[in-house]
Amino acid sequence: MSAAASAPVRVALDAMGGDKAPGEIVLGAVQAAREYGIGVYLVGREEVIRAELAKHDTTGLDLPIVHTDEVIEMDDHPATAVRRKKNASMLLALQLVRDGKALGAVSAGNSGAMMAASLFTLKRLPGVDRPALGGIFPTKDNPCLVIDMGANTDCKPEYLQQFALMGSIYMERIFNVRSPRIGLLANGEEESKGDQLVIETHQLLKRSASMMGLNFIGNVEGRDIPAGAVDIVVCDGFVGNVVLKLSEGLAETLLGLIRAQMTSSLINKLAAAILLPGLRKVFKRLDYAEYGGVPLLGINGSAIISHGRSNAKAIKNALRVARQTAETGVAQAIAEGLTRLEEASKAEEQPQAEV
Amino acid sequence: MSAAASAPVRVALDAMGGDKAPGEIVLGAVQAAREYGIGVYLVGREEVIRAELAKHDTTGLDLPIVHTDEVIEMDDHPATAVRRKKNASMLLALQLVRDGKALGAVSAGNSGAMMAASLFTLKRLPGVDRPALGGIFPTKDNPCLVIDMGANTDCKPEYLQQFALMGSIYMERIFNVRSPRIGLLANGEEESKGDQLVIETHQLLKRSASMMGLNFIGNVEGRDIPAGAVDIVVCDGFVGNVVLKLSEGLAETLLGLIRAQMTSSLINKLAAAILLPGLRKVFKRLDYAEYGGVPLLGINGSAIISHGRSNAKAIKNALRVARQTAETGVAQAIAEGLTRLEEASKAEEQPQAEV
Structure with a gap:
């Protein structure tokens, strides 16, 4: 727990998102913790998550619950839901990333909302015109x-x-x-x-x-x-x-x-x-x-949008990818690449301007 | 033969077009003539076509040859080829349609050239903005x-x-x-x-x-x-x-x-x-x-663009579709439909204009 105060070590998971939530989603977290040693914030209704965790052996696993009652549903209008449901599990997961408490966020819920929420919460990287989904x-x-x-x-x-x-x-x-x-x-x-x-x-x-x-x-x-x-x-x-x-x-x-x-x-x-x-x-x-899922690239952080039909394996892999995306510095490298491009473009324009 | 003077009864086939020309192309014509009773103008190098026909039993089949030495190759630039190779087998096949001597034309040759040649030879139907390929x-x-x-x-x-x-x-x-x-x-x-x-x-x-x-x-x-x-x-x-x-x-x-x-x-x-x-x-x-192939719709006639890899079966089916497209009056129906749309649009605009 001491590490959490300095650099984040866990990934935040929207435990309520996806067609197979919460069962397969929570199981995916258990598997990621067991197989890859990933700590996972399980964000959602505490008693529901607790009931799912009780079905598995979680001894020694780092799976804290972050409680919230609010959930963005599959048929909610993305932008409206993100504006109105400020305490939705998806948004809280992303806020943990924004606040430096989590390495990345994963949700298999309403994908339009997860995209809007990621943009809204983590913001675009400097120089990025449009963040994009990489499948x-x-x-x-x-x-x-x-x-x-x-x-x-x-x-x-x-x-x-x-x-x-x-x-x-x-x-x-x-x-x-x-x-x-x-x-x-x-x-x-x-x-x-x-x-x-x-x-x-x-x-x-x-x-x-x-x-x-x-x-x-x-x-x-x-x-x-x-x-x-x-x-x-x-x-x-x-x-x-x-x-x-x-x-x-x-x-x-x-x-x-x-x-x-x-x-x-x-x-x-x-x-x-x-x-x-x-x-x-x-x-x-x-x-x-x-x-596991699709990264939203070009934002200031690691957000993985998983398929609505995600099973435990997909969630396990998404959690792995979310951590890897953060730890390998994908966002930072994108920002640096765009800065280099901008400088190179300016340098290229310079001589023409002087002629 | 007497019918040819009044209404066309044959389909024109570019015998030189396609990866498997002339062998499979000519065989496709033989099969269409045998199975569907379709008369086919075989357009291309006479001696080459004659040699292919000799490999099959063509007794009683209506398969006249229209000779030309010129061929548009697969790697020819479409527009340039259509302009310069005025006697290419593909163009002659389409001219037979334009001149009312053939029901439709089929080619498995350079598809860009066949599209350009169809447009150039048969022209757009009145009211059509852009002819299109229907696959x-x-x-x-x-x-x-x-x-x-x-x-x-x-x-x-x-x-x-x-x-x-x-x-x-x-x-x-x-x-x-x-x-x-x-x-x-x-x-x-x-x-x-x-x-x-x-x-x-x-x-x-x-x-x-x-x-x-x-x-x-x-x-x-x-x-x-x-x-x-x-x-x-x-x-x-x-x-x-x-x-x-x-x-x-x-x-x-x-x-x-x-x-x-x-x-x-x-x-x-x-x-x-x-x-x-x-x-x-x-x-x-x-x-x-x-x-069999892809029709170019919106032109004044029946033109089928077959896959470069077409075998005899594909050509046989393309010939059938070319005849059917002509006999069922697809082009005429398109022209009529567009006229109706134009009139209906005008009628709809009228009341608003008078207000």
Whole structure:
């Protein structure tokens, strides 16, 4: 407890958020504490959380409860809820981060509200135009970060330029990718392809990538995401959201069709049983729960927005990512990167001004 | 032959276009002639086509050759190629349509060039702002048309309104869907969701759907495409292209991972062999070749742009769709629909003007 007075050691978890709250959410915290030694503030209704904790062996685990009665519901209007429910579990979790008491915050509740609350409570980093959601996609090989995944529908080239920087820092620090490859999502690989936004962003990234220390490899197409051709895919939040939901839907439909075939007769069921261990590996690779949640990048702190359907495993991983994001200094690195970019841009403009 | 003088009875096929030209392309024509009784103009190098025809039994089939030496290559710049190669097989095929000698044209060649050539040769229908590509997506149930799939990257609400009308007419006439359900692709179902384009288009469609006779059901999300929630998904060509290529890539990656597991050991191979007939049904459902190609809608004629990888089956189906598009009067119906919309809009504006 003495450490809490100086540097935070715990992550704050909205114990009331998510379709499977509080059961799976609290269990996720127990697992994170046990497996990763993470201390977790469980924010929400004390008696409910206490009842859930009683179902598990929590001996020696650092799982203090921060009580509040207020909860933002899934169907609450995000901005209104954040304004009116000032003591909601989600907001208190973020306030612990703001006040230096927690390393980061995790919620699987109303994702629009968690985004608004994170922005409102932790604020944008200096120099950041628009914070963005970075979603991890399973691919043939390594995971790929798609940024923005839905925070900003109408974007300017400068926003996408910042998304590239934020995504690159995240993949370097959280997934240990050296010099991550950044692709700009377009309808063709040639730099002439794209809508107006993408064409302009391409030129901006081409000019500024080296001064930002970014490995911009050019335009990529939709097929390059699952193929694992790049580590980061940059797009506006409208397109990113379509990509996310289409992928989820397509994988679900496809696996559903395959599963239906595999269980359509006794002999098929037997054959499927033989293949199951191998196929489980495939399904596991596609499992969002492996990655825990989506970071909101560009804010002054670590906030992870977990899927509404999060189970204990997803929460456990989200808590791990929240701590890692804080401890590896993702936010600070983003602020520094943007300062460098601004200085480099000024230095580049200077000689022209003197001519 | 006598009928050719009055109304066209054949479809014109670019025999030189596609990765598998001329072999699979010519075979596709032979199969269409045999199975569907379609007469096909084979446009391209006569000796090459003749050599391919000699490999098959073409007794009694109506497969005249229209000779030309010029071909637009896959890596030719579309607009330049269409301007310079005036006798290219693709252009001659379209000219047969323009001159009333063919019902429609099919090419699996350079798709950008085929689009430019179709526009250039057949022209836009009166009232159409932007012709659009309508791509058929396999879903859990019935096929879904995504329009636009890449012809127009930067769009206005009025373009998308016309895409909705064109898509609806196509699904009614080619897939016999009664009152097809039209969804607007967005990042959420509420009408407040979307980027600026989508928000404005939603209002426009809401106001005008009934006077266009359209069944607009509101916004849909990426997941609704594979789920088969609607018959038509309206979006700009940038997003449509991402949707198309992401879907292709994801299905390929997923099936590749599953296939790798199924062949990773002898026992797995045996189990897979039992499941194969059922899985083939799944793969067949996802097979682009079933749908033959993508119509360019909004032009004065029937032009089908087939996938570069088209095999004989894809070409056979494309020829069938080209004939059906012409015979069911898709282009005429689009022109009529737009005239009705224009008149209805005028009538609606009238009272306000008089107030």
